[in-house]
Amino acid sequence: MQNKVTPRILPGFMELLPEEQILFNRIKDEIKNVYESFGFLPLDTPVIEYSEVLLAKAGGETEKQIYRFSKGDNDLALRFDLTVPLARYAAQRYNDLTFPFKRYQISKVYRGERPQKGRFREFYQCDIDIIGNESLDIIYDAEIPAVIYNIFKRLKLGDFTVRLNNRKILGGFFEYTGLSEKTADVLRIIDKIEKIGSENVKEELVKLCTEKQAESIMEFVSVSGTNAEKLECLKSMGVENHMFTEGVSELEEVLGYIKMLGCDEENFRIDLTIARGLDYYTGTVYETFLNDYSSLGSVCSGGRYESLAEYYTKRRLPGVGVSIGLTRLFYQLREMDIIKPDSKTVARALILPMDKSCSKYALSVAGLLRSQDIPTDIYHENKGMKQKMKYADRTGVPYVVIIGEDEVKTGMVMVKNMKNGSQKAAKPEELALIIKGDN
Amino acid sequence: MQNKVTPRILPGFMELLPEEQILFNRIKDEIKNVYESFGFLPLDTPVIEYSEVLLAKAGGETEKQIYRFSKGDNDLALRFDLTVPLARYAAQRYNDLTFPFKRYQISKVYRGERPQKGRFREFYQCDIDIIGNESLDIIYDAEIPAVIYNIFKRLKLGDFTVRLNNRKILGGFFEYTGLSEKTADVLRIIDKIEKIGSENVKEELVKLCTEKQAESIMEFVSVSGTNAEKLECLKSMGVENHMFTEGVSELEEVLGYIKMLGCDEENFRIDLTIARGLDYYTGTVYETFLNDYSSLGSVCSGGRYESLAEYYTKRRLPGVGVSIGLTRLFYQLREMDIIKPDSKTVARALILPMDKSCSKYALSVAGLLRSQDIPTDIYHENKGMKQKMKYADRTGVPYVVIIGEDEVKTGMVMVKNMKNGSQKAAKPEELALIIKGDN
Numbered sequence: 043m044q045n046k047v048t049p050r051i052l053p054g055f056m057e058l059l060p061e062e063q064i065l066f067n068r069i070k071d072e073i074k075n076v077y078e079s080f081g082f083l084p085l086d087t088p089v090i091e092y093s094e095v096l097l098a099k100a101g102g103e104t105e106k107q108i109y110r111f112s113k114g115d116n117d118l119a120l121r122f123d124l125t126v127p128l129a130r131y132a133a134q135r136y137n138d139l140t141f142p143f144k145r146y147q148i149s150k151v152y153r154g155e156r157p158q159k160g161r162f163r164e165f166y167q168c169d170i171d172i173i174g175n176e177s178l179d180i181i182y183d184a185e186i187p188a189v190i191y192n193i194f195k196r197l198k199l200g201d202f203t204v205r206l207n208n209r210k211i212l213g214g215f216f217e218y219t220g221l222s223e224k225t226a227d228v229l230r231i232i233d234k235i236e237k238i239g240s241e242n243v244k245e246e247l248v249k250l251c252t253e254k255q256a257e258s259i260m261e262f263v264s265v266s267g268t269n270a271e272k273l274e275c276l277k278s279m280g281v282e283n284h285m286f287t288e289g290v291s292e293l294e295e296v297l298g299y300i301k302m303l304g305c306d307e308e309n310f311r312i313d314l315t316i317a318r319g320l321d322y323y324t325g326t327v328y329e330t331f332l333n334d335y336s337s338l339g340s341v342c343s344g345g346r347y348e349s350l351a352e353y354y355t356k357r358r359l360p361g362v363g364v365s366i367g368l369t370r371l372f373y374q375l376r377e378m379d380i381i382k383p384d385s386k387t388v389a390r391a392l393i394l395p396m397d398k399s400c401s402k403y404a405l406s407v408a409g410l411l412r413s414q415d416i417p418t419d420i421y422h423e424n425k426g427m428k429q430k431m432k433y434a435d436r437t438g439v440p441y442v443v444i445i446g447e448d449e450v451k452t453g454m455v456m457v458k459n460m461k462n463g464s465q466k467a468a469k470p471e472e473l474a475l476i477i478k479g480d481n
Numbered sequence: 482m483q484n485k486v487t488p489r490i491l492p493g494f495m496e497l498l499p500e501e502q503i504l505f506n507r508i509k510d511e512i513k514n515v516y517e518s519f520g521f522l523p524l525d526t527p528v529i530e531y532s533e534v535l536l537a538k539a540g541g542e543t544e545k546q547i548y549r550f551s552k553g554d555n556d557l558a559l560r561f562d563l564t565v566p567l568a569r570y571a572a573q574r575y576n577d578l579t580f581p582f583k584r585y586q587i588s589k590v591y592r593g594e595r596p597q598k599g600r601f602r603e604f605y606q607c608d609i610d611i612i613g614n615e616s617l618d619i620i621y622d623a624e625i626p627a628v629i630y631n632i633f634k635r636l637k638l639g640d641f642t643v644r645l646n647n648r649k650i651l652g653g654f655f656e657y658t659g660l661s662e663k664t665a666d667v668l669r670i671i672d673k674i675e676k677i678g679s680e681n682v683k684e685e686l687v688k689l690c691t692e693k694q695a696e697s698i699m700e701f702v703s704v705s706g707t708n709a710e711k712l713e714c715l716k717s718m719g720v721e722n723h724m725f726t727e728g729v730s731e732l733e734e735v736l737g738y739i740k741m742l743g744c745d746e747e748n749f750r751i752d753l754t755i756a757r758g759l760d761y762y763t764g765t766v767y768e769t770f771l772n773d774y775s776s777l778g779s780v781c782s783g784g785r786y787e788s789l790a791e792y793y794t795k796r797r798l799p800g801v802g803v804s805i806g807l808t809r810l811f812y813q814l815r816e817m818d819i820i821k822p823d824s825k826t827v828a829r830a831l832i833l834p835m836d837k838s839c840s841k842y843a844l845s846v847a848g849l850l851r852s853q854d855i856p857t858d859i860y861h862e863n864k865g866m867k868q869k870m871k872y873a874d875r876t877g878v879p880y881v882v883i884i885g886e887d888e889v890k891t892g893m894v895m896v897k898n899m900k901n902g903s904q905k906a907a908k909p910e911e912l913a914l915i916i917k918g919d920n
Contacts, residue, residue: 047537049573049793051527059577060522067523079851081828081858083499084506088490088603098486111550113593134488138498154552164527179861302841304848354488389520402741409743412518419520422618
């Protein structure tokens with residue numbers, strides 16, 4: 043036989059063992075369920091697209107990182123995010139869609155970066171966006187953080203904070219202070235305040251503007267107190283600028299709607315330093331932090347944009363959305379031991395026939411359990427009972443059903459609760475109730 | 482503004498509108514749920530792998546069809562099936578896995594074929610396999626068709642038949658008739674019996690062997706009657722060959738176990754003409770047909786193989802598995818109008834606030850419903866009530882909750898059952914019960 047090829051995968055690709063995959067899928071499903079509970083529709087775009095289409099907007103870093111290749115006469119590329127495919131889809135299927143179009147997509151994207159710890163070349167993004175036709179009510183800006191709230195409540199990763207801001211407040215303020223031409227630069231600097239601290243931010247600012255302007259920026263980003271106090275403070279600053287006023291009133295409205303959506307206000311905080319790197323956000327912006335693990339940075343970010351698909355269509359398609367980088371988040375949560383796999387099996391019951399003569403009866407018990415919606419595995423290998431129980435133990439299955447000659451004769455089974463070790467005889471028809479009732 | 486790029490995707494890639502995607506996902510979830518109900522573990526391998534690894538075994542057609550490209554110094558390719566990645570995974574993670582290793586993977590694979598109607602370059606495969614360590618009990622050969630049985634029962638695509646055979650019966654028979662060196666050729670010919678008919682098969686056979694041999698082959702493949710009668714017939718043919726006898730007894734055993742697993746025997750039929758194209762099947766083989774739509778061909782095929790990962794490891798990893806080509810199946814079922822989307826929404830309830838003044842109350846009702854596990858959408862656009870109801874109608878949502886000034890005042894809602902048109906006032910707390918109870 044020929045030489046063997048060493049089985050291996052590329053660095054920067056996450057491939058999990060079953061127990062880790064079960065945990066990963068559980069989180070992925072939670073996210074999906076919350077997305078659907080808000081009426082977001084599923085979308086599944088191709089991994090491969092025309093380079094011309096995928097790169098209509100991109101440039102710089104994106105082009106360098108993209109997986110791009112030819113096949114026949116076609117110049118192709120793998121998607122590097124889920125926003126560009128959404129823009130292409132919304133423009134292409136415009137006539138078939140009902141707006142506002144609310145879609146979610148949970149899919150892998152590809153970036154050929156240099157691999158390093160915690161960076162991935164293939165990773166899941168979990169995106170939601172709400173796309174309007176020409177306009178989109180501000181109320182949807184509250185729906186997005188309400189979705190985030192529900193997800194992180196369910197994931198039980200401890201306390202979390204959704205930080206909100208509105209780009210119009212920033213833009214208007216800079217216009218008022220005569221800094222609007224430097225808005226992008228100033229935004230980039232104050233976005234770093236958490237990382238480098240106020241002093242360094244101010245130091246960078248004075249390179250750009252007058253001392254007085256820098257001071258007034260620092261005063262602005264230091265507005266503090268509760269959300270209501272911050273809003274009051276902003277209103278009483280005397281900034282006479284339309285954009286600014288609009289931004290403050292949008293932020294106030296969004297916070298009001300969030301409360302009406304049943305979210306606890308504790309989890310939402312106005313943060314005037316948030317600008318978001320991407321240039322295309324124009325209104326509300328969000329970042330989400332796990333309070334006990336702030337070193338993770340924002341685990342879920344997004345915001346409102348004026349125009350989703352301008353590279354593909356003349357129509358104005360404003361939207362608001364957010365993305366969870368699930369692969370990276372999962373990796374970090376595992377690294378820090380914040381989450382742990384608790385089972386090597388998706389089965390609720392494992393059936394152990396003591397020997398071959400019990401197989402047929404064991405199969406019929408398995409069929410019965412499955413028909414009653416109990417995921418059931420069965421172990422047929424020719425091993426001793428001790429080894430079989432060891433196997434059961436290792437899988438972490440909650441119930442083991444033992445079937446020996448006696449059980450076959452009497453039409454009973456022996457069921458063992460693996461959590462507390464208790465064991466009792468039961469009729470096959472009683473099993474589902476025992477396992478579902480967890481008693 | 483610059484010229485627009487035409488939004489479009491490559492031919493041979495399936496991208497669905499929301500109502501089609503909802504239907505597609507429902508089928509995908511059914512398959513997943515049945516896989517998990519038998520205790521199969523999830524696996525999610527990378528789309529991109531080293532070409533050397535993916536092509537360790539392949540050649541010919543596969544190499545031509547594969548998407549292969551370089552990135553940096555690496556020669557990469559997109560997976561063209563889920564079996565090769567499983568083989569690589571099982572060899573690579575051998576020490577971390579518990580055998581028998583039962584895994585499912587529902588993922589997209591890539592083949593750059595010339596696109597034609599019903600052929601896809603990107604398509605979902607839904608695979609299950611059970612991998613043993615050195616050996617694997619024959620009983621698992623029955624578990625696989627029991628899984629298929631449960632899937633097609635749930636999918637409600639009408640009557641279906643899982644056809645079974647055992648390659649040892651064929652191999653043994655040909656050995657006995659002195660044709661073993663031509664086994665591969667003979668198998669390839671008789672595999673076509675459904676397509677080209679017995680006469681043409683015989684015609685092709687006599688080019689390979691004596692008239693007498695051809696006749697005995699034709700006699701063999703014409704064995705008829707019930708499964709039990711076919712087995713009897715095979716046993717009484719007087720074929721003195723060990724492999725043959727083993728194959729017959731395996732087939733009999735598998736059919737017995739299938740019955741014990743609670744499957745209806747009506748849905749299983751011995752078919753001695755099934756050989757399966759792939760060379761690596763060595764025992765039980767399966768194909769599945771929808772009885773009312775036999776033109777679709779086999780919608781789910783697989784079988785038993787001796788050695789999964791011989792290109793990566795010296796260990797013998799025998800297994801048994803099947804694959805459903807979901808994208809193609811979905812396409813065919815839709816083309817023939819066998820399945821139809823019934824909803825443009827994943828929501829069970831759609832809330833329509835009559836105007837902006839009702840928004841906050843409407844949001845709190847939405848929050849309440851979602852907290853009671855009712856997926857709920859809400860329409861905030863500033864449109865007239867007639868247009869709002871039209872929107873509701875188009876989505877196919879089962880319940881509409883109308884909230885106007887009166888409802889806000891009285892703390893009630895108006896709920897409309899869209900199926901029967903009935904409408905009634907209710908308290909928000911009663912809504913979940915009405916919607917869940919579907920009354």
